[in-house]
Amino acid sequence: MLYRNFQTQTELDFQYNPGELGLDIPAYMNFYATNSAKVRDKLRCHLNVAFGPTVAEHLDIFPATEPNSPILVFIHGGYWIMGSSKDFNFVAQGLVAANVTVVVVNYALCPKVTIDEIVRQNRSAITWIYHHAESFGADPNRIYVAGHSAGGHLTAMVMATDWKNEYGVPDNIIKGGCAISGLFDLMPFPYTWLQPKLQLTWAEVLRNSPMLNLPEKAGSLLITYGGEETSEFQRQSQDFLTAWKEKGLTGEYLPQPQENHFTAIKGFLDADSPLCTAILRQMNVSSIKLQESRK
Template identity: 35%
Template sequence: MDLNERDIDDWPGHGLTDAELDAAYNVRALAGEERFGHLMARYRAMSDAAVEGLPGHPGIVYDETGGERLDVWGPGRDGEARPVFVFLHGGYWRALSRADSAFMARTLHRNGVATVVPDYTLAPAATLEEIVRQVRAAVAWVHRHGRAHGLDPGRVVVGGSSAGGHLTAMTMLDGWQAEFGLPGDAVRAAMPFSGLFDLRPLTRVYVNEWLGLDVRRAAALSPELLPAGRSLPAVVAVAEHDGPGFLQQSRRFARHWGRAAELMVVPDRDHFDVVLDLADERSAVSRALLALVHSL
């Protein structure tokens, strides 16, 4: 990253007060505690229903260093290798799990696509740098071991919501693949939802209580500030009623990614329910994801 100190400190919204920044990024407060709790319960209930009776390989350790596990749902059988959607959960890097995050698995299975849902070590037990390493290791597992589990490592789409949108973008970048012995096109397409692509504002909001970032580290972990490189196809999705910070960041990241990116502002959805539309194959986001998969 070639940014001087002035560039690093001069981020969009740096002149806002802390209270204004909190309003832009505190989507839990925007939703309200009752609605937030209801939606978190829906994540788990919909995920449980989606995987009940579904063929799969749950609980596989994908990273010996971190000891974290992933679930494979709806893989191919009898030698079939299905395209893969790797979904990275949100929760501001400190909450949720793979058990809350498989709500799309049955819908994708019906459409010939497998779902891989990894856990990662939550902050503050892990630094954000380590969390990024772990999700990249999950992609590496698909490449090394996918065929033995009914997955096609040549057709991998990564997606995720909120913090998972940030982690998705960190797998879209060039340069990290060599460390894992992967080809440069290990990720063939991507679909971040309501992501965070410039982390510098978070150094001044409550999220930094568990991230512990300074502005320089935040900049180094910000996909919007890093070279787009190989422009793989991406749908950058965000909810119409999302937090202002998330809407602005999604628009900027789509511009940063260039012609390969499509910005999708999903009407009548908020930060937490937009990704649940992946469970409905008639929804715009499901159609967009399946179009990405079938274009590979």
């Protein structure tokens, strides 16, 4: 079932607006920004690398310590209306320590652009990374994608791309994805507080709902979300994973029972966290503990 029987916008907003739950959102944003600044100071990085013609289309690249590393492309959240790559650079910390190159994508936001355009920009970013990976010491044949919230939606959308026919790159360019607290059914959003900025048409809802655009073939999918999130956020992920697997695609669920919508990505700070461990396993990369035990 793609939607529930909501009667009012207030009911929908309670489910989809984290601010309605009394969470201290500015404190979480400060946590992201502070840790991102620390990571930029600590790790080697190439910032604001253009992948498209507009100012918003750029990448922050955090190369691994060894050559020919796998790549984790991270797509930030913010309901398609807020946030930037710089707010989420902290996601590089744990994975770079495990010898994974991390690339954080920046993209234009609604209402300046549409969700159609945001999807296109992220697909273009993946294409650029494939063509330029060797220039920053990474392996173009081991690209994985992860995203949080709206970034989880965008992760699913790039995994469903007709890469060969639309971008002239291999169909299996993305080997796997991790969607964290994602949004896979856009049908509720024209009826929420977001609509004045999103300006979603029904055609856009249909084109950009991953639940309605499952690929015939795709890499493995890891789904995770916080156990303290609203029932609708949990339903979105559960329903999408079920549909993904019913399509015959490979999917896995990672529980994070103690986390909320904002803390579900804090595991990126620690290579041995359950989140990083699951992503590294998907990449067939040893965790830090396992690497050290082999020395």
